[in-house]
Amino acid sequence: MSPIRSIGLPEIKSVMSDIDLLEEMKSGFLAYSRGECVIPPVGELILDDPAPGEVHIKYGYIRGGDRYVIKIASGFPLNRELGIQSGNGMMLLFNQRTGELDTILHDEAYLTDVRTAAAGALASRTLAPSEVDVLGIVGTGVQAALQLEHASRALGCTNALVWGRTPERVDLFREQFAGRGVDVEAAADVASLADSCRVIITCTSATEPLIEADWVRPGTHITAVGSDTPEKQELDVSLLARADRVVVDSLEQGRLRGEVARALSSGAINETGIIELGALLGDPTLGRMTDDEITVADLTGVAVQDLKIAEAVLRAL
Amino acid sequence: MSPIRSIGLPEIKSVMSDIDLLEEMKSGFLAYSRGECVIPPVGELILDDPAPGEVHIKYGYIRGGDRYVIKIASGFPLNRELGIQSGNGMMLLFNQRTGELDTILHDEAYLTDVRTAAAGALASRTLAPSEVDVLGIVGTGVQAALQLEHASRALGCTNALVWGRTPERVDLFREQFAGRGVDVEAAADVASLADSCRVIITCTSATEPLIEADWVRPGTHITAVGSDTPEKQELDVSLLARADRVVVDSLEQGRLRGEVARALSSGAINETGIIELGALLGDPTLGRMTDDEITVADLTGVAVQDLKIAEAVLRAL
Numbered sequence: 001m002s003p004i005r006s007i008g009l010p011e012i013k014s015v016m017s018d019i020d021l022l023e024e025m026k027s028g029f030l031a032y033s034r035g036e037c038v039i040p041p042v043g044e045l046i047l048d049d050p051a052p053g054e055v056h057i058k059y060g061y062i063r064g065g066d067r068y069v070i071k072i073a074s075g076f077p078l079n080r081e082l083g084i085q086s087g088n089g090m091m092l093l094f095n096q097r098t099g100e101l102d103t104i105l106h107d108e109a110y111l112t113d114v115r116t117a118a119a120g121a122l123a124s125r126t127l128a129p130s131e132v133d134v135l136g137i138v139g140t141g142v143q144a145a146l147q148l149e150h151a152s153r154a155l156g157c158t159n160a161l162v163w164g165r166t167p168e169r170v171d172l173f174r175e176q177f178a179g180r181g182v183d184v185e186a187a188a189d190v191a192s193l194a195d196s197c198r199v200i201i202t203c204t205s206a207t208e209p210l211i212e213a214d215w216v217r218p219g220t221h222i223t224a225v226g227s228d229t230p231e232k233q234e235l236d237v238s239l240l241a242r243a244d245r246v247v248v249d250s251l252e253q254g255r256l257r258g259e260v261a262r263a264l265s266s267g268a269i270n271e272t273g274i275i276e277l278g279a280l281l282g283d284p285t286l287g288r289m290t291d292d293e294i295t296v297a298d299l300t301g302v303a304v305q306d307l308k309i310a311e312a313v314l315r316a317l
Numbered sequence: 318m319s320p321i322r323s324i325g326l327p328e329i330k331s332v333m334s335d336i337d338l339l340e341e342m343k344s345g346f347l348a349y350s351r352g353e354c355v356i357p358p359v360g361e362l363i364l365d366d367p368a369p370g371e372v373h374i375k376y377g378y379i380r381g382g383d384r385y386v387i388k389i390a391s392g393f394p395l396n397r398e399l400g401i402q403s404g405n406g407m408m409l410l411f412n413q414r415t416g417e418l419d420t421i422l423h424d425e426a427y428l429t430d431v432r433t434a435a436a437g438a439l440a441s442r443t444l445a446p447s448e449v450d451v452l453g454i455v456g457t458g459v460q461a462a463l464q465l466e467h468a469s470r471a472l473g474c475t476n477a478l479v480w481g482r483t484p485e486r487v488d489l490f491r492e493q494f495a496g497r498g499v500d501v502e503a504a505a506d507v508a509s510l511a512d513s514c515r516v517i518i519t520c521t522s523a524t525e526p527l528i529e530a531d532w533v534r535p536g537t538h539i540t541a542v543g544s545d546t547p548e549k550q551e552l553d554v555s556l557l558a559r560a561d562r563v564v565v566d567s568l569e570q571g572r573l574r575g576e577v578a579r580a581l582s583s584g585a586i587n588e589t590g591i592i593e594l595g596a597l598l599g600d601p602t603l604g605r606m607t608d609d610e611i612t613v614a615d616l617t618g619v620a621v622q623d624l625k626i627a628e629a630v631l632r633a634l
Contacts, residue, residue: 040360043357045355045357045385047413049413051414057374057387059360074416098401098405099372099396100401100405106418
């Protein structure tokens, strides 16, 4: 058996600036929507004793590739009380010809966070109207900060509004961006954020809608990344019904998880007209047609993103 | 983050003799059939390019326990041509309260093989008739050898018949047991093996039945461990129909995989009367009633076995 490479978080972080994350995500979504990937349904383990937690297992490969990935990511919200991070995870890369374990990326969920943010930025850039003066971020956690970082860069937007339930967290969030070239202001509420922002990214673990359909102005794009289970929801289903385009990373996953699953099961929308991000990236005529349209991208996270970022890290190392 | 323990195969093997494997499996099956476990459906990744392979992900936990397990096991049959083993695997143990990775057991599928053999021996001992003069093993691979080792010990049986498709492999199999206290003879065919053996264990990757119903004499117990996917099959469905008791490790998995799935979908049997091994271990009146009955145990392998053997290794180390 070949030696197994075990790579820790500092080493992973040291090479991130060498990776064109949006290009990696783009090539992954293109391959996915061309049917070149084998990606089984997401494995899910729900815990409640002695503490609530959830574990997602995402796995798959690109046909004819070198490696398959098995990615394990967990969220244990009460970890904060113990002084440890709530998110955790690792990516395992296996030889696609032999099944031998090749590399363990002990990324502690960092790569999942980054690839999620990169996909959000990619979807936002692809569907944004031509002028975006202010970027709206709903949420104040790790993912919210990463979305702001990546999307502001992708959109060339230096003004942002942020909303969160807890004012102290909003303040901490704003402080993180001090001196980083993006002016971040606090929004009084989600409705006023929606009124001011032509791109809005939601990244919370909400289980009730945070954005109502009639708060959103024509010419707005919304990327929802928080909802990745059947239970979570950030957008009112009528907002998806009102949208001119609804885009998902994976239609197969979108039927089961996230905003689209909610909107489909409520009858607010049907599958006709839902487009995969990879299809849209391959054919821009499927995307936004005018600056007045409302577009929604619902991302639940696909294993091909994990494979792409993991292989990019290996190449960069 | 606490340091991650990484344990290799030699270290794992060094403590195996300290573990009462059948007791570990018994307590696992008891907990499983009492409904104390959370075990999602098996994850499965099928590969065909550049080489055929299959990967199974089994995972879960016992409520109120210390750790959850994610077990990855693969089989790549063409590895033999490359001079490397076809089976591979690892077990990951995570803190059930926080999701933190606790231990990686780099067992290269050894623990899966051993826990499968221990479960086979447990099922065979539990359902065997009172007198077993000759143990029958169908198959000559790694699992066949382990089943013979564990079942002959559990049954106190020192005579075995083995059948395999390839005479050279049968010879190699017999050589492995030279001087180990079990007299292993080659069977001319499966029918004559069935005629001579009151306990038969099948451990092949067959996709067509190897044992016909009318070859099996009254008073025989058969444990089938080879079939763990919807495609594989070792027993004719009419043998399950003829059996007085049909036992599965997991009814939920048995509906989808293995001999029972085949027999159910063909209509040869229905679910009424199928008993879980854990239920039978808890209530022996559910098992064999007379020495004339035919009993079948169909084992597809349950994550609680992985958890039990992994935790036993950690305790023994």
